[in-house]
Amino acid sequence: MTDYIIRRLLYALPLLLGINVLTFVLFFVVNTPKDMARMHLGQKHVTPEAMEKWKHERGYDQPLFWNDEAEGATKVTQTIFVQKSLGLFLFRFGRSDAGRDIGADIGQRMWPSLAIAIPSLIVGLAVHIGFALLLVFFRLTYLEFWGVALCVALMSISTLFYIIGGQFLIGKLLQLTPISGYDTGWNAVRFIILPVAIGMVSGLGSGVRWYRTLFLEEVEKDYVRTARAKGLSEARVLFFHVLKNAMIPILTGVVVVLPLLFTGSLITESFFAIPGLGSYTIDAINQQDFAIVRSMVFLGSVLYILGLLLTDISYTLVDPRVKLS
Amino acid sequence: MPVLLPTDVLFLLLLLGLSALLVYTVRQEHLRRPWRSVMRSRSAMISLVILLAYLLIAILDSIRVPASVNGPGSSGAAPIGEPVTLLDVGLTAIRDAQEKTYSAPLAVVAHAREMTRQADGREVWAYPRLQYGGRHLADPDREHADDLLRRALLGLAAGLAGWGVLMVFIALAVARSPNGFVDFLRSACHSDSEFPWRAVLLTLLLICVMAGVLAALSQEYHVLGTGKVGEDVLYQSLKSIRTGVLIGTLTTVATLPLALVLGILAGYYRGWVDDVIQYLYTTLNSVPGVLLIAAAMLVMQSYMAKHEAEFASLATRADFRLLALCLILGMTSWTGLCRLLRAETLKLRELEYVQAARVLGVSQGMILFRHILPNLFHLVLISVALDFSSLVLAEAVLSYVNIGVDPSTESWGNMINGARLEMAREPVVWWSLASAFVFMFALVLPANLFADAVRDAFDPRRSG
Secondary structure, eight states, rough: OOOHHHHHHHHHHHHHHHHHHHHHHIIISSSSSHHHHHHHHHHSSSOOHHHHHHHHTTTTTOOSSSSSSOOTTHHHSSSSSSIIIGGGGGGGGOOTTTSOOOHHHHHHHHOOOHHHOOOOOOOOHHHHHHHHHHHHTTTSSSSHHHHHHHHHHTTTTTTTHHHHHHHIIIIIIIOOHHHOOOOOOGGHHHHHHHHHHHHHHHHHHHHHHHHHHHHHHHHHHHHHHHHHHTTHHHHIIIIIIIHHHTTTHHHHHHHHEEEGGGGGHHHHHHHOOOHHHHHHHHHHHHHHHHHHHHHHHHHHHHHHHHHHHHHHHHHHHHOOOOOOO | OOOOOOOOHHHHHHHHHHHHHHHHHHHHHHHHHHHHHHHHHHHHHHHHHHHHHHHHHHHHOOEEGGGGGGGGGGGTSSSTTEEEHHHHHTTTTHHOOOOOOOBBBTTBBBBBBBEEEESSEEEEEEEOOOOOTTTOSSSSHHHHHHHHHHHHHHHHHHHHHHHHHHHHHHHHHHHSHHHHHHHHHHHHTOSSSSSSHHHHEEEHHHHHHHHHHHHHTTTTTTOOBBOOTSSSHHHHHHHHHHHHHHHHHHHHHHHHHHHHHHHHHHHHOOOOHHHHHHHHHHHHHSSOOOHHHHHHHHHHHHHHHHHHGOOSHHHHHHHHHHHHHHHHHHHHHHHHHHHHHHHHHHHHHHHHHHHHHTTTOOOOIIIIIIGGGGGHHHHHHHHHHHHHHHHHHHHHHHHHHTSSSSSTTOOHHHHHHHHHHGGGGSSOHHHHHHHHHHHHHHHHHHHHHHHHHHHHHHHGOOOO
């Protein structure tokens, strides 16, 4: 087990290096520091000195890969690649283009993101799986047909409409919860309810359909027939036997997103004005702050790879037949 | 002399390729069989009719003519020199009917009160009449409802007439003889043929009637109201169709070559080729999609800022950005299909007929092209069909985050983005959002239903 985890972690290294090079190429080679300076300082009437100053303040005035003016080993280290990109491996995010400490910002802003993402995941899972089991329970009836049709219809609606509609209906017309905003401590609960509810509804169509396919695959299997033959009620068969055995594919979907909960959801957070990492990224995109976007891309990739590893480990926990080797 | 933008050319080429594929398919019995089961499905055929209607609008909106063809009256909305599309020419009436600001659907007065000076010098705080909406009415209070009803009925009649003509054409094409014509109508009414004629014809009727009523009303009214700077919402929604359809289809053009070539190579040659390609797509797959798109779009924007001279006109700039968005979406979405194709190729290369071809000395290129590629066709088709609707939906979200299409391009995402803050107004400005919602829903729902039918027909695991 330990061997396996170590091997997987080592295997992740070339992947991370690849991502690092990818973001480096995107942000520094295709789009040189000179372009960035020009974009921030304006297109016209910029003196070369002002541009040099902007680059120097942010450490973008070094060569990309190889520094001829430096001595010894610093020929390699005094470069943008080592200074700006490799630092990400140690989670040294450096400073944003506006001069703020990205690491500190992330540490502070991940909590609101988690406060939204964790309840959304739990509520969504419970409701989607519940509805999917109901559909399977009523299979081959009109109820199932119209349920699936409703799912397709729900899938065909853009997330934006769920959010705008939910804010309008619950926040403005019924005035049950605040439309948007955030607060510290327990006061935050008032602000969390609406995004969580909307997140659950907007994923309802695709979620229920996905879990329904999983359950339908299980329902055909022999152990289900055996359980029925023993005289167990259909509800008991579904909610105990089928649900338990469908846990493996369900886990694949869930565990892989667990680490990514930190980074929050871009759309939800910006619509509900939640000061999490999602809205942090959106703000960075809108202000064209390349340093923050680069850090978030790398962080997201690391968390995704971590999620894959966790998925494999969780298999052994739920399914004793799976052995890691 | 038509003017062509890069996306137009690519889109029309794509359609040409699709038609060629269609002709080829019709001639091959083994390819025709799964399609026959799609054609038996009522929901799939209804969806197909709606999708084709959307496609027609998108095609009309992709053929550009210089503005001068359009006559002197067109100088209102489009700046002189910008080419306009055939759709624009058809919609000149509502394109030029620019109001000052918001007005409700079918209204004759503006949405907000204004201080206006009467003829006798008094200042009145009232709803001003619109410049175009219902300007032919002398006494709107009395005539408005009657006029609407009259025009709607006229439109209904025109729509029915149009449907009737269409019916005759379809019947003639299908039946081919006067005697068969009656038989065709009878069997369509009783719905006893394999192809769901009744459902298809009823859908066509619905589309014709809707088009007729909309056309009749939009001569003198803003059927779906006007937006913030007074532009007609119906016009915006219709123009957005091209953006949505283009993103859904052109993206696949960027996806397919990469996924096909890399997937087949990895599966067929295995070894280090497989390792490299797997590494490539795992790396790309690890980067969260939206962030990768955002990063690429940021880079693209700074490229455009650097080469400002090449994007002189508004249309070329918007067009380049649309094309770039399609390419970037394609770059981020080929990994899933590539993995599927690799797995399938791994399976196929061990099958007897491929082994036999190898033993008989067929060249490797020929094996890949003639024996492997055709057998991957169903996977490609399913994945393209399933991706279409999610791409249309993605456009709206990306435009909201400002990494979508150019703000000057009409798209549903831009409409939603512009209108979402207006929900806070009193009284609510709901029509922009509602139109974007209806138009998007009417495209994505049929796309989903059709994709489901295609998957059920082509996926060998689902046959039965």
